[in-house]
Amino acid sequence: MHGPRTFTCGALRPEHIGREVVLKGWVDTRRDLGGVIFVDLRDRYGLTQVVFMQETNAAAFAKADGLRSEFVISVRGVVDSRAPETVNPKLGTGRVEVRVTDLLILNPSEPVPFPISAHEEKRQNTAEETRLKYRYLDLRRPELQQNLVLRSKLYQATRRYFDTQDFVEIETPVLMKSTPEGARDYLVPSRVHPGRFYALPQSPQTYKQICMVAGLDRYFQIVKCFRDEDLRADRQPEFTQIDVEMTFATEEAIYGLIEGLMAAIYREVKGVEIPVPFPRMSYDEAVTRFGSDKPDLRFGLEIRDLSSVFHESGFRVFDQVTAQGGAVVAIVVPGEGDRGRGAMDRLDKEVVRKRIGAGGLVYFKLPSDGSETYSSVKSDVLPTAVVDRAIEACGASKGDLVLLLAGPRPKVHLQMGTLRLVMAEELGLIPQGADGPWEFLWVTEFPLVEYDEDEKRWVAMHHPFTSPREADLAAMFDDPGAVRARAYDLVLNGSEIGGGSIRIHRAEIQRQMFNLLGIEPDEAQRRFGFLLDAFKFGAPPHGGIALGLDRIAMILAGASSLRDVIAFPKTQSAVEPMVQSPDEVDARQLKELHIALALPPEKA
RNA sequence: GGUCCGGUAGUUCAGUUGGUUAGAAUGCCGCCCUGUCACGGCGGAGGUCGCGAGUUCGAGUCUCGUCCGGACCGCCA
Numbered sequence: 001m002h003g004p005r006t007f008t009c010g011a012l013r014p015e016h017i018g019r020e021v022v023l024k025g026w027v028d029t030r031r032d033l034g035g036v037i038f039v040d041l042r043d044r045y046g047l048t049q050v051v052f053m054q055e056t057n058a059a060a061f062a063k064a065d066g067l068r069s070e071f072v073i074s075v076r077g078v079v080d081s082r083a084p085e086t087v088n089p090k091l092g093t094g095r096v097e098v099r100v101t102d103l104l105i106l107n108p109s110e111p112v113p114f115p116i117s118a119h120e121e122k123r124q125n126t127a128e129e130t131r132l133k134y135r136y137l138d139l140r141r142p143e144l145q146q147n148l149v150l151r152s153k154l155y156q157a158t159r160r161y162f163d164t165q166d167f168v169e170i171e172t173p174v175l176m177k178s179t180p181e182g183a184r185d186y187l188v189p190s191r192v193h194p195g196r197f198y199a200l201p202q203s204p205q206t207y208k209q210i211c212m213v214a215g216l217d218r219y220f221q222i223v224k225c226f227r228d229e230d231l232r233a234d235r236q237p238e239f240t241q242i243d244v245e246m247t248f249a250t251e252e253a254i255y256g257l258i259e260g261l262m263a264a265i266y267r268e269v270k271g272v273e274i275p276v277p278f279p280r281m282s283y284d285e286a287v288t289r290f291g292s293d294k295p296d297l298r299f300g301l302e303i304r305d306l307s308s309v310f311h312e313s314g315f316r317v318f319d320q321v322t323a324q325g326g327a328v329v330a331i332v333v334p335g336e337g338d339r340g341r342g343a344m345d346r347l348d349k350e351v352v353r354k355r356i357g358a359g360g361l362v363y364f365k366l367p368s369d370g371s372e373t374y375s376s377v378k379s380d381v382l383p384t385a386v387v388d389r390a391i392e393a394c395g396a397s398k399g400d401l402v403l404l405l406a407g408p409r410p411k412v413h414l415q416m417g418t419l420r421l422v423m424a425e426e427l428g429l430i431p432q433g434a435d436g437p438w439e440f441l442w443v444t445e446f447p448l449v450e451y452d453e454d455e456k457r458w459v460a461m462h463h464p465f466t467s468p469r470e471a472d473l474a475a476m477f478d479d480p481g482a483v484r485a486r487a488y489d490l491v492l493n494g495s496e497i498g499g500g501s502i503r504i505h506r507a508e509i510q511r512q513m514f515n516l517l518g519i520e521p522d523e524a525q526r527r528f529g530f531l532l533d534a535f536k537f538g539a540p541p542h543g544g545i546a547l548g549l550d551r552i553a554m555i556l557a558g559a560s561s562l563r564d565v566i567a568f569p570k571t572q573s574a575v576e577p578m579v580q581s582p583d584e585v586d587a588r589q590l591k592e593l594h595i596a597l598a599l600p601p602e603k604a
Numbered sequence: 605g606g607u608c609c610g611g612u613a614g615u616u617c618a619g620u621u622g623g624u625u626a627g628a629a630u631g632c633c634g635c636c637c638u639g640u641c642a643c644g645g646c647g648g649a650g651g652u653c654g655c656g657a658g659u660u661c662g663a664g665u666c667u668c669g670u671c672c673g674g675a676c677c678g679c680c681a
Binding site for chain 2: 029031032033034035036037038040047049051053054055068069082083085086088090091094111112113114115117119120121122123124125126127128129130132179181182183184202203205227228229230231232233235350354355357459460461462463464465466499517561571572573575577
């Protein structure tokens with residue numbers, strides 16, 4: 001009866017004063033002063049104060065008396081100015097208000113289970129469980145809406161960019177086939193083929209390579225991927241990748257392409273110019289200097305190797321480690337030289353031993369008042385002269401704390417990398433929020449394979465289609481661990497946001513790779529025969545990358561969990577609390593699929 | 605599979621060495637209020653203390669188990 005809305009709730013300005021308007025939205029806040037009722041009307045675009053006066057419009061006023069939070073209403077009224085003392089500078093629309101002439105209640109609302117308001121002061125941190133159960137209410141909150149809008153802009157920027165670069169967006173099947181290696185698959189039973197299963201893609205890897213063989217040249221896709229593994233704050237079982245593949249690609253071509261993409265995304269989504277090209281670092285250097293294959297470059301605390309200082313120093317624990325080719329590594333923590341004994345003991349016990357799993361922590365404290373250095377190891381066991389040399393070698397000075405770990409490499413570096421992150425977090429060195437800084441990094445020259453101690457075999461570090469470096473081909477037989485792959489990761493602020501490689505395009509090398517991974521020829525043929533066959537028909541060299549769109553969105557939004565940039569995320573136990581999935585199905589459905597349940601007795 | 609944190613009105617939380625009737629804020633309901641903007645004032649209703657055992661004269665509080673949520677390790681090519 002009011003017709004369409006003439007403005008959104010974020011639109012009205014003084015220039016609209018005097019106009020008759022229709023607004024529709026949700027009742028955010030109702031302030032009843034007796035003879036006058038103010039309502040903050042909310043939609044995705046903002047808040048507008050609408051006014052009901054008993055004096056001037058008794059009918060609308062009487063109706064407004066019944067309004068409650070989250071009622072959906074339509075108001076017709078006239079835009080009016082607000083007296084200078086009643087202007088609300090917090091609202092974009094705060095210089096005007098709408099004097100309501102007619103009110104329609106489009107739908108009432110029961111009291112909501114948690115506050116939704118656009119007023120920051122009214123919000124509180126509702127338990128995520130409750131928020132997810134009523135996700136439609138949670139998503140009414142402006143910050144989540146902003147995250148989803150940001151995410152949408154991310155899609156659009158990505159598509160525009162690849163379109164200008166002459167890429168073709170190609171959809172690959174969601175129902176594909178299970179592959180060995182990698183994460184657990186989500187399986188989908190086939191009704192038509194009893195006993196057979198589709199698998200949901202962990203990534204469209206093989207399909208996009210086939211597209212290259214097909215000569216499609218430049219492929220991209222914004223695509224859902226599925227991995228049935230345990231969740232984390234930055235890991236959901238279904239997630240979205242920006243998947244890319246190029247014919248005749250070199251590492252340099254990929255780096256340049258993706259740097260252009262990230263620059264376009266930052267420009268269009270955040271209005272920020274990020275410097276390109278991104279710095280690069282080999283895997284070995286990343287592990288040696290930062291104890292991680294995804295170093296966070298936003299703070300220092302670099303790892304120093306003090307092995308030479310402690311070699312044959314007389315301190316038995318360190319002597320043994322260095323004699324066996326291990327390392328003694330240190331980080332210098334500025335400003336912590338006065339830490340108390342209790343805090344250090346807790347660090348040793350809770351963090352170093354329990355969480356990191358290292359043998360123990362050695363530390364030197366250099367008090368800020370310049371007094372004598374304190375070593376956690378007594379001087380009759382670790383000579384003072386050695387301590388002084390170590391401090392000199394790592395460049396520590398007054399007021400610093402030096403933390404040392406010893407052990408085999410590269411394990412000790414990775415342990416120190418964890419300790420580095422713990423200290424950085426404890427000291428507040430890690431910037432929070434959505435305003436940067438943005439430290440991009442290419443990590444290059446990954447090992448092709450790593451040895452799995454549990455399974456007693458080599459496993460692909462990236463995936464089985466990653467090309468070894470030409471120069472390392474010979475070593476695939478006699479020293480697989482030394483072979484470097486043509487693989488790379490894109491790291492942003494200590495988070496892996498993408499990874500890719502130049503692929504194997506020759507059937508013979510692909511066969512060698514399967515052989516190294518212990519995949520028998522007949523299994524390789526069964527699982528990947530189509531790819532091996534395809535390689536026989538003029539497969540061009542090619543390579544690509546996949547970027548984690550959810551993680552990029554999370555970093556752009558300054559969110560601390562993926563759940564805040566996904567409309568309907570799953571909990572840590574992979575449940576979606578609103579629809580309650582996963583769920584049981586009818587016996588009839590199972591029968592049709594020729595599936596019988598064999599549940600563990602306690603769950604049956 | 606493991607470690608740690610949490611679960612108390614609708615919501616966010618407090619709850620002492622185990623001790624009478626489990627509190628606050630907010631929301632909700634009622635009344636009052638014509639310029640508020642998280643309006644304000646007065647009054648009221650609202651609780652299987654996640655669930656189940658155990659210890660005890662007595663358990664929100666202690667013990668064990670279990671479920672749910674979260675952080676992390678394992679896992680995630």
